[in-house]
Amino acid sequence: MNDLTKNLLDEFQRDFPMTARPYAAIAERLEASEDDVIEALKGLHEQGTLSRVGAVIQTGTVGHSTLAAMSVPSDRLDEVATIVSGFDAVNHNYEREHHLNLWFVITAENADAVDGVIAEIIRLTGIKVLNLPMLDNYHLDLGFRLQWN
Amino acid sequence: MSMEDDVLSNAIIGLDETDRRIIKATQGGLGLSLRPYDAVALEVGSDTHDVIRRMKRMLHAGIIRRIGVVPNHYALGYTANGMTVWDVDDARIDELGHLIGALDFVSHCYHRPRNLPDWRYNLFCMVHGHDRAEAEAHADEIAAILGDAARNHEILFSTRILKKTGLRLVA
Numbered sequence: 001m002n003d004l005t006k007n008l009l010d011e012f013q014r015d016f017p018m019t020a021r022p023y024a025a026i027a028e029r030l031e032a033s034e035d036d037v038i039e040a041l042k043g044l045h046e047q048g049t050l051s052r053v054g055a056v057i058q059t060g061t062v063g064h065s066t067l068a069a070m071s072v073p074s075d076r077l078d079e080v081a082t083i084v085s086g087f088d089a090v091n092h093n094y095e096r097e098h099h100l101n102l103w104f105v106i107t108a109e110n111a112d113a114v115d116g117v118i119a120e121i122i123r124l125t126g127i128k129v130l131n132l133p134m135l136d137n138y139h140l141d142l143g144f145r146l147q148w149n
Numbered sequence: 150m151s152m153e154d155d156v157l158s159n160a161i162i163g164l165d166e167t168d169r170r171i172i173k174a175t176q177g178g179l180g181l182s183l184r185p186y187d188a189v190a191l192e193v194g195s196d197t198h199d200v201i202r203r204m205k206r207m208l209h210a211g212i213i214r215r216i217g218v219v220p221n222h223y224a225l226g227y228t229a230n231g232m233t234v235w236d237v238d239d240a241r242i243d244e245l246g247h248l249i250g251a252l253d254f255v256s257h258c259y260h261r262p263r264n265l266p267d268w269r270y271n272l273f274c275m276v277h278g279h280d281r282a283e284a285e286a287h288a289d290e291i292a293a294i295l296g297d298a299a300r301n302h303e304i305l306f307s308t309r310i311l312k313k314t315g316l317r318l319v320a
Contacts (some may be wrong), residue, residue, distance in 0.1 A: 008219050016217040018201045020184055034183065039217070044164050048224040052178030053185075058214040062164065062172060067261065069268070080181065085312040093312035096232065096305040099267070103305070104312070105233070130268055136243065136248030136260035141214045 001051075004032055009050070010022050015142075016053065056141065059134065064114050065107040066133040069100040070125075077101065080125050089117045100130065164212070167195055168203055172213075175204070223310070226255040227277040231284040233291060234270035236263075236299045242272060247305055249274055254287045271302065279307060 017025035024034040044050035093104040170193040179185040250258035257275040278284035
């Protein structure tokens, strides 16, 4: 990875220019051309190291969300995970090493809609769902400092 | 900021339909083109100046957490993703939560309810590493800060990402 791509990933996780030609503003700061910046970002995206350039929405401010956990027998994990991921309201779903082995985030318009999704998952799987909504957020998101090996 | 405060600030700035459309249009990513906000304006039926003004306002109100490049940490080699969970004295959780949330290796830090008898932990902190040992070393640093205030803790490593999309707003 060259300096331009490292700088793009490191220094623009926040404070992305809010001007009509943001990539020109970035180019000026990195002493590159606007085309170079756009091409470098496209390359990172194709490579998979850049998820996207865009807005990260604070959970809980638009709609309602919760973290949910289930303890799924290993022989049913794929089946249950497919059911859970099938809900549009589920935007993250991870298998984790624990007896509570399925962890997912549900986001919907309001608390009732979230409760409805939980009830439906319980009905479809017959397995208890723990509902662990955020009570306080202690982290101000400034991006994540990358360490280059 | 508590969830109640978030809801309050949301109500105060009063998201309208155009704001919601902008969130929907941008959460999947801004275009890698010369004038990306023009495309957003076209999609939501507004003009570029208005889109930028509204995004700045939502950023200021904390509805948009940040705008920028979103690296794929997994593809960059951060393959160990550990959810550390802590059983912290309720009387001290706010004070300690803010300390932990400010550490530069912590990407998310939340107070969540216990759910006894199934779940005893009330502080959730995500740590990342190039391998498990690196993530575990971060957990040790957190343990050192929490000291006796944490009665117990665990790290839950992810073994599979089964679904991961940006927040999706329902129309």
